[in-house]
Amino acid sequence: MDNVIVTNRLRVRDGERTLVGPVSLELGHGTTTGLSGPSGVGKSTVLRALVDLLPNGLVRDGDVHVLGRRIEHRKGDADLRTKIVLVPQVPVVFGGSVLDNAIFGIRHVRRVAREALHDRAEQALREAGLWKEVRDRLDSPAQTLSAGQRQRLCLARALALEPAALLLDEPTSALDERSRDIVEESVAALRGHRTVLIVSHDPAQVGRLCDTTVSLEQQESTPRTAAVS
Template identity: 45%
Template sequence: MDKRPHILQTTELCVTATSRALVRDVSLTIAEHQVFGLIGPSGAGKSTLLRALNRLTDLVPGLKVTGDVQLHGQSIFKSGMDANALRARVGMLFQQPVVFPASIVDNVLFGARRLQSLSKSAQTELAESALQEAALWSEVKDRLKTPAAKLSVGQQQRLCLARTLATKPEVILMDEPTSALDPRSTEAIEALIKRLKSRHTIVLVTHNLRQARNVADHLAFIGVRDGVGQLLCSGSVDSVLGRTDVAEVDEYVCCQ
């Protein structure tokens, strides 16, 4: 049993779109400084669940979230909770790199500049620190003012990670962060995930069982029953992937 302090907890979390349930009654506990993997078939609601953890679901018209998500025991839905401040603490890395039409350094500092007033020296120091942590500094340190769009796709994904890291998040949500990358870039991101968990908690959506086995400390399987995404089991990587008594898990693993 994991004895590390809990950082995130969901209780009977449900997400609906108009009258249709996407995810129902998901209760999870996520410990600090681990890679918590979410696996399951396409359409089960894993990405929707991930977005509910930092209220990105608020930005999608028609979505309604019930139940609760707690960060360090405090509800993220409580009155007075600043959603932007929450998303700085619980950052997000998407499936496709999202770079802005600006320089590399302006991309890194985009979120941090909006959250706080930073001197020029503080900006310089923060950009270098974030790029170092994202293992990109050595590749871009001599061209920080060049357009981010000139980077390779793998570099762009690490740039997006650096932008997230610049806000000093406690948790990083990753939605299939390597699905658009070549094998070499995928290896680089996976190596980063393993290093980052010493300072951050990672919640990772992946369809890649090799990746789940390689980087995850804990897994939750989100499957579809009665047309709705539901938590069917969770536990250690081996225990979840070995659940032959859960038909949906057994079929999913056999088909990979």
């Protein structure tokens, strides 16, 4: 199987009004794809549609396949969110330690021995490029981390689930230039062995990180399929 996620004419609607789409894309194993377009075009909405987390009142139609399996809209597929993990634009850091945050997702969805949890956390923190900075402070409150470290901690929390794909929503938009560069290094290191879909308002960032780009356009009276470059 070459593709992790395939969508065919995915649309998000509010009643009879089409807000986003149709979007057809294929995300292959180990590829990094950028989702670009003007502000308000619905890039983040596409990410939420892929993990079936649309706000009440919005509906998704069209086909979405994950690892060859068709994902039905609003069917309560909790397992979906361990296969495709959305990392939001604003890093969500929970109360508790750095380690608690790193294993938060995996601890709640799978039965894993404590020792194995620690190993999984270390692996994920290494993959997110954060291990060297926090290995001596795993028991420290996660709230003490910098903004860039928090973003990478959220990335590690997602990676600990060993997902089939990561959806990153503007992962550096709230960061200074130095923190942005560090987060970009972590995302770039995933290339080739993690499937990643990135929403970014920065064309230069998309060019640096992505193999291909899917460009969304503003809705008109006749919707147009997203262009892939």
